[in-house]
Amino acid sequence: MNDKHILIIAELDEDRLKPVTFELSHHAKNMESNPDNILLVITGTAPGHAAREASERTGLDVLCVTVSGTEFMTNATRKDVVVSAAKRFNPSYILCPHSSEGTDYGPGLAVRLSAACISAVNGITRGEDGSLLFSRSICGGQYNALMKPDTKPAVILVQPGLFPTEKNQGEPGRIIAETYTTQIGHIRMTGIEKTRESSSELGQAKVIVAAGRGVGNKENLDAIRRFAALFPGAAVAGSRPLIDMGWLEYRYQVGITGNVVSPPVYIACGISGSTQHIAGMGTSGYVIAINSDPHAAIFNVSDLCIVDDIIGFIDAFEDFEKEE
Amino acid sequence: MNILVLIKQVPQTEAATEINPAGSYIERSPVTLYKMNRFDEYALEEALRIKETCPETRVDVITLGPEHAKEVIRRAYGMGADNGIHILADNSNYLDPSAVAARIGEEAAKGNYDLIFAGIMSEDMMQSQTGQMVAEVLGLPCVSSVVALTLDERAGKVMVKRELEGGVRHSLEADMPVVLTVQAGINTPRYPTLSKVLKANGKDITTITENPVPPRQTCVLIRYPEKQRAGVVVEGSRADKVRELARILRQKNIMR
Numbered sequence: 211m212n213d214k215h216i217l218i219i220a221e222l223d224e225d226r227l228k229p230v231t232f233e234l235s236h237h238a239k240n241m242e243s244n245p246d247n248i249l250l251v252i253t254g255t256a257p258g259h260a261a262r263e264a265s266e267r268t269g270l271d272v273l274c275v276t277v278s279g280t281e282f283m284t285n286a287t288r289k290d291v292v293v294s295a296a297k298r299f300n301p302s303y304i305l306c307p308h309s310s311e312g313t314d315y316g317p318g319l320a321v322r323l324s325a326a327c328i329s330a331v332n333g334i335t336r337g338e339d340g341s342l343l344f345s346r347s348i349c350g351g352q353y354n355a356l357m358k359p360d361t362k363p364a365v366i367l368v369q370p371g372l373f374p375t376e377k378n379q380g381e382p383g384r385i386i387a388e389t390y391t392t393q394i395g396h397i398r399m400t401g402i403e404k405t406r407e408s409s410s411e412l413g414q415a416k417v418i419v420a421a422g423r424g425v426g427n428k429e430n431l432d433a434i435r436r437f438a439a440l441f442p443g444a445a446v447a448g449s450r451p452l453i454d455m456g457w458l459e460y461r462y463q464v465g466i467t468g469n470v471v472s473p474p475v476y477i478a479c480g481i482s483g484s485t486q487h488i489a490g491m492g493t494s495g496y497v498i499a500i501n502s503d504p505h506a507a508i509f510n511v512s513d514l515c516i517v518d519d520i521i522g523f524i525d526a527f528e529d530f531e532k533e534e
Numbered sequence: 535m536n537i538l539v540l541i542k543q544v545p546q547t548e549a550a551t552e553i554n555p556a557g558s559y560i561e562r563s564p565v566t567l568y569k570m571n572r573f574d575e576y577a578l579e580e581a582l583r584i585k586e587t588c589p590e591t592r593v594d595v596i597t598l599g600p601e602h603a604k605e606v607i608r609r610a611y612g613m614g615a616d617n618g619i620h621i622l623a624d625n626s627n628y629l630d631p632s633a634v635a636a637r638i639g640e641e642a643a644k645g646n647y648d649l650i651f652a653g654i655m656s657e658d659m660m661q662s663q664t665g666q667m668v669a670e671v672l673g674l675p676c677v678s679s680v681v682a683l684t685l686d687e688r689a690g691k692v693m694v695k696r697e698l699e700g701g702v703r704h705s706l707e708a709d710m711p712v713v714l715t716v717q718a719g720i721n722t723p724r725y726p727t728l729s730k731v732l733k734a735n736g737k738d739i740t741t742i743t744e745n746p747v748p749p750r751q752t753c754v755l756i757r758y759p760e761k762q763r764a765g766v767v768v769e770g771s772r773a774d775k776v777r778e779l780a781r782i783l784r785q786k787n788i789m790r
Contacts, residue, residue, distance in 0.1 A: 286675065309699060310679050310696075310697065311698070313662045313666070313678060313679075314679070315666075316663075316666075317670070318667065318669060320632060320750075321635065321667050321670035322670060324750075326630070327751075328751060329663055330660055330661065330662070343755075346661075347660065347759065348560070348659055349548040349658055350658075351759065352551065352759075353551075353560060354756070354757050354758070354759050355559075355628070355753050355756050356754045357752070357753055359751050360750050360752060364750075364751070396708060396709040397706055397707070397712075398708075399706055400706065401704075401705035402704055403702070403703040404702050417788055441783070441789055453719065484660075496786065497763060498782075505549065507759065509765055509767075510765065511763055512765055515765055515766065515767045516775050516779065518772060522772065523772065523775065526772050526773065526776045527780070531780070534780075
């Protein structure tokens, strides 16, 4: 079999492909002009349907690995499958999603392959010498670092939800079917919970007023609620740290591990703007950010920026409205 | 039981951080105040809770960083950790997680640990790699993004819940020794107690200097993120800002 320049590791939700797979194929085609040099790897207990869909939608060749001996895919099995593919296809880059699944196997995979691992990638560009550079957000989103891998292969974990998916107009790719037998190892699945419902309130809101750590304390959420009450059809939400501290219920969390929302107006109150939060609200219609730190990353994704202490600002806003 | 917790010192805020003159990395002002990475506090708290319920449990902490990273071990002592290991390393340039994991793994291999905890990521670099890499270096199983844990010491296993996207959780059973990376919200980390803090001042820290492991990636350039939207900054006094926001919200029919 010929070498491949790029391997894409697909992600499934049960037996269906997640959209991030098509975001990765979009990236791979920007990195490599000849699609014959790209191979998409799909691993699962029943991956046949997903493999056909992937070959049709991307036009790329697909390595379809059916795993037997277990009903639950552990990170150990995923690492074994990708290591085996990497040894045979000798890629320069292995693209995986920076998801809870991708970060579960990606770093260990890199260690096994003596490879660089660049995670939470939010952009791919070329340097002056033409080499590929991978951009990632650091210091709470204040800066982007451009990283260059010094190894072949390099494991690249790409942040989902930031890029368009692609649609192939041409012929479907070939499917290479393989089987892999594994044994139940040191980690065993005992159950799946899907109990935490997302909030339909956030899905329907015209305005979302979202609070972050900058509100200071739980009592100050009252000010956020009073602020939201000024706007008909508004709902209150929060960033992850508030939910972790128990200030708001999980169903009000906005971000990659909570709700992904897209209201006509999003007002970020005391939110610093981590990549995880932005992935949950970046497509909102009009974004207003109020934060005392003029360097807060949230201002990079805002239409209107107000540098001020959030509670003091809300008090003044309420006073102004009473006078009006 | 022997438990190791990976901890990292991070800045309290990034306000005093700048791009270095070469543009190749960040530079922190000498007056920067530091703290323990928030996610590592959850990891350490989880270890200390096991120590409280299982007699003869030892909780060690390990960190890699410059001289001032010792403060984070003192903090861990104040919370109740027994031993601290400090791998001295210059962090004025980008530290590759594979190199960090190789050095931590080397030390962890000496300790005969049943459980190794790490935070899911560091607040400053946000890479989510070190814990999983240490597991691989040691040839141990690993569960990342743990949000609940029950220990069955007699059976030599832990029952954990792992958080995925959209509120989905997987319940897993893992044999020890195992590496667990801990997600925020699993517990409420304790504050250091005064008596432990006082004791911590006299306590030894094992300090290790050694040759750095070569990195596998290079930070080529640091730049400010591009503005993805208009980013109009409302200028003036607070009253001016209030008036302008009210005007815009009325214009957009958000407010009557």
